[in-house]
Structures are given as C-alpha cells and as structure tokens.
Amino acid sequence: MKIAVCVKQVPDATAAKRIDPETKRLDRSGEAALNATDLNAVEEAIRLKEAQGGEVVLVSLGPERALESLRKALAMGADRAVLVADEAAAGSDLVATSRILAAALEREQADLVLFGQASSDGDGAVLWAAVADRLRRPLISQVAALTTDGSTVTGKRQTEHGYDTISAPLPAVVAVSDAINEPRYPSLKGIMGAKSKPQETLSLADLGVDAAEAGEAGSRTTVLALGPPPARGESLKIEDDGSAAQKILDYLVERRLL
C-alpha cells in the first residue's frame, strides 16, 4: 500500500510566535520542528507499512529549510520526501495551500493520504477537508484508531460523546488525532540513513500550478489587520470563607457560562 503523509514545518513549540506586521505572516525564521500531530500521522503510516508492506512518502509545502524537519520523519522510517518550495507559494491561504498540496498528491496517487488533525501554527484543522474535496476522495477526520484491509479504511473517530466508527473505500484521506499512537524516537541508524533517502524539491511549475493560483495571488482571503489578543480581563480572587463554591457558581451563571 502506498501512503502519503502531509506534514508541515512549524515554529518550535518552545519558541515565542511572532507575526511580521509588514507581511502579516508568521515569522518562520526561528527554531523549527515538524508539527507534533503530523508525527502521529507519520508513525501510523510507518506502522501500516511495517505490518502490510508498501511505501511511505512525505508531502509538504514550505520553504527549502523545511527539509531539515522532513528528515526527522525520514529518520523515523518514511521512505522519501517531496517538498514543494516556491517563492510564489508564500502567503498561501487555505484555498491556495489545498490546491498546491492536491496537485502534489495527484502526482503520487497514494492509496491512503494521512494528515495531522491540526497544525500548531495555523491551527485551522481544515486543510485535510479542502484537500479531500479537491481529490474527490472520502475523508475521515479526528481518527484515534485506524485499520485497513487494503480496500477499505476504518477509523474510530473521537466525538464529544464517544466514538464513531467510520469506514471508507480506498483511496481515502484520513486526519489523525494525537491519541492514535505514541510516535517513536528516530533511531540512530534511521538518522544516519535519512540523508541518503530520496528528497525531491518541486516548484509550482513542476506541478503544473500557475503562480497566479498560489501564494497571495491565488488566495481568496486577505488579512486586513492584525492585533494582539485582548488583555486578560480583571481577575477575581475569591478567598474561601466557606462560600467560595457558591461565589464561583454565581460568577459563572452571571456570565452565562453555565
């Protein structure tokens, strides 16, 4: 089975995030890492490959330096990486990002496309839906357990009330949650072997995507203004004289939070 995993390089979790007021884009110059949930997707793909054979290919849209992060997933056991890196793709919104990724995925023709549920920077948790729609493939999201018999894929989907178990015919798109597995550490041999695994960098032209369809030009949304999040409102300190529980309750009810 051929599995494509969409992975994104994001600012390291420990780094303070900063938005460049000029470009209105996230400053991506600092320490970077692979998006945490995407590691769950990579782990799941490698487990499927270990159990059933096949190939795991990483697909990513990002700057050249994203290759550093892709190598971590190669070190875990993915077979090769495809990075779409093109100046003209910078500033892509959901519409443009999904268009480019779908084009890269069309080229791969994988049986199963895995996504992480959400990125830690954009935090849209929507890209998989847009990509599945463009590919005209069924989609299961928020998957906490996954099985496949080679012709269908079945996902246990977390909901507020429990689990839905959903099956879809392959080829399909699945977004996994971080509950699905515990990503392995890359092994020393994996790290040492990662450099020599195939790593392709593609331009938009390679994918046949018109530059006008990508980046800011190809985006359907425009960032008009940016502002800091509102300062936290005045906090209320309740000393417990025996009535604290009631006071908290009143506070919540007053604000219609209960």
Place this chain on the structure above:
Amino acid sequence: MATTTQAPALDPLDYLAIDSLLDDEERAIRDTVRQFVREYVLPEVADWFERGVFPREIFAELAKLGLLGMHLDGYGLPGASAVAYGLTCMELEAGDAGVRSAVSVQGSLAMFPIWKFGSEEQKERWLPPMHAGEIIGCFGLTEPDAGSDPASMRTHARRDGSDWILNGAKMWITNGTIADMAIVWARTDEGRIHGFIVEKDMPGFSAPEIHKKLSLRASVTSELVLQDVRVPEENRLPEVSTLRGPLSCLNEARFGIVFGAVGSGRACFEAALEYAKERIVFGKPIAAYQLTQQKLAEMALELNRGFLVALHLGRMKDAGTLRPEHVSLGKMGNVRGAIEVARTARTILGANGVTLEYPVIRHVNNLESVLTYEGTHEVHTLVVGQALTGQNAFR
C-alpha cells in the same frame, strides 16, 4: 565582500553558538537523545537515585534508539562518528551519569574489547544481541587492591586442557549484578594479561551488589567473585595479551566522559540560571546581584570551554589523530570543570540545592565517581605530566 549582517541573538544556553559547529546529522542525534532523556529519564531518575536502583528495562529503550555500541561498525552496528557518540554521552549525562555510565560500559568496555580483540565467532555471537540490549555486559579490571595500578592485579587464569580456570575478585564493577556476561581481565603464570568472556551462570561466578554508595546511585555497582570458574578457550579474547587490552577500552570510555561531564555541568547550570532569575531575596532576584552573576559567568565560561575541548577531541578521534594523552587532558579538565560548576550551582539553589527535587545535588554527588573512575584525576595529571616532560612520575 564584507556585509553588515546583524549577529543572531545570544543564547544563554549556547553562549558561544557551538551548535553551529555541528552538522545536521549530529544535531538530529543530539536532539533525539535529549528528547529521550527529557521524556524517559528525567521524570524518574531522582527516584532511581533515591532508591539506589537502575532499572534494567532502560537498556531496551536505549537499544531501540540504537545507542549501545553506536560508535562501532560491522555486525549490524551503526558505526556512528566519535562526535555523535560524544554528544550522546553529553545528553545522557545531562540526565544522569548513571545512565551514561551504563551506555559507556556496554559500548566501550564490554562490546569494544570483543569488537577489537575478539575472534570472528565471538563478534558474531555477542555483538548483535548486545547492540539490541538483550545481553548486558560489564567490565572487570579494578580489584580491591588494584585500582590505579592495574598491573598489580591478582585475578589469575590457569590453563587446564582446552579450558581456563579463573580465580580472584573484581571490585567497583558497573552493571555487574545485572549483567549477563563480564569481560574479566586476568593474569597468567607467564605474566600475560588476558580478557575472558565470563558468562553469568558459569559455576563459581557471582556478582553481589555493592551497597551504601552515595554517588552514582542510579547505577548498579558490584563485586565480581571468581572461584575456580571454568572458562573455555573460545571465550578468551584472542587478539591481546597485555595491559594494552583493558587500557585501550578505558581510553574509549573516557573519551565519552570528556563530553559527559559537560552534560552534568550543563544540567546544573541550567537549573541554577532558571532558579537565579526566579528566586527573590532582599527584594530582587538573586540573578541581579553581582556575586550571582559572577558565579553564572564563570559557569558559562567553564562549560563552553569544556564543550569546545570535547568537540575538538571528537573531531581528532574521527580524523584518527587522537592520542590517549589528549583524552587524559580532556578528562582532567572537563571533570574538574563540571565539579566546579555543579558545586557553584548548588550554592545558588540554597537549601533546594541539597534536595533531589532539583537535579543539582545528584550531579554533584555523581561527579565524585566520575572524578575517580576511568583513571583518577591524579593519574591523568601524571599522564599529562609525563607527556610534557618525558619523565614518568608514577612510581
């Protein structure tokens, strides 16, 4: 053409930007081991230390990462560079010197002699399962009455037909009680020094644990007792018959300590820096007082200098130009430096500097063992002295 670019911001945890001297692969290995230490070792190690235990299961985890015998090649071993091995030791010891010791002993003291002096059959039989963490080894050189002067060892090997009969006792042997096999060095009547692979269940062999240790508590230390232990000739390492055998193993392991000590020191420095910024005394953080700043500045100096020395020795080892005398200088300087850093960090933490709630006292105590094993500070001083003067001042 010179352009004016703005220098990147200074990182207090990598003051001299030594990171930039590492390549991507070295950084990836370092980051992986660091993550393992953060997730697997740090949450538990204070408890291991307090209880005086080293869980054998860690070997399975270390094996999954591929770290056991990582710098050796062939027989399915990774063949990582000396620098990668050193960085691994640094990260493991930033967790605890006990964990680093376990890896040093397995890779450099138990696997290395087989890899270097063993027969083809021995290599094939032992190296793959030792890399996989299925077989744990230990290294028996030191004896109750022979430490710095291993030539005075008493453990004796007598030929008996196609076998050898071993008698004697080894002391302070890391991993001894949990090991499946021991590399035991023994003297023959002809005065040769042979290395033997002694297997755990060979009759007459036992490895009682040494208790009451107040340093390296998250590490098993043992005696090895050998009473008429019959060892077949095929368990003797064929390619060495002098002290060069055990001494070359120690040189491998001690190379790891040059890096490891910097790891211990760094863990203490990081704890102290964070603490100094938060602890308010006389109305302001202790980090704002000159005395504290001097301590922190001296610590940063020592650690950056130590890392640069270690890295330089690593590059020399990879280039094949490293001599044992170089390693002696590194061990001397870096362990002493780490001890100064750790003790200074301890003062910054005040009373919190003596509890296992913080990592500092653990490292302070561990470093006392690191100062002594793999050649004491004094012995390395004498090695360097001899290299400088040509005069042997050992005896």
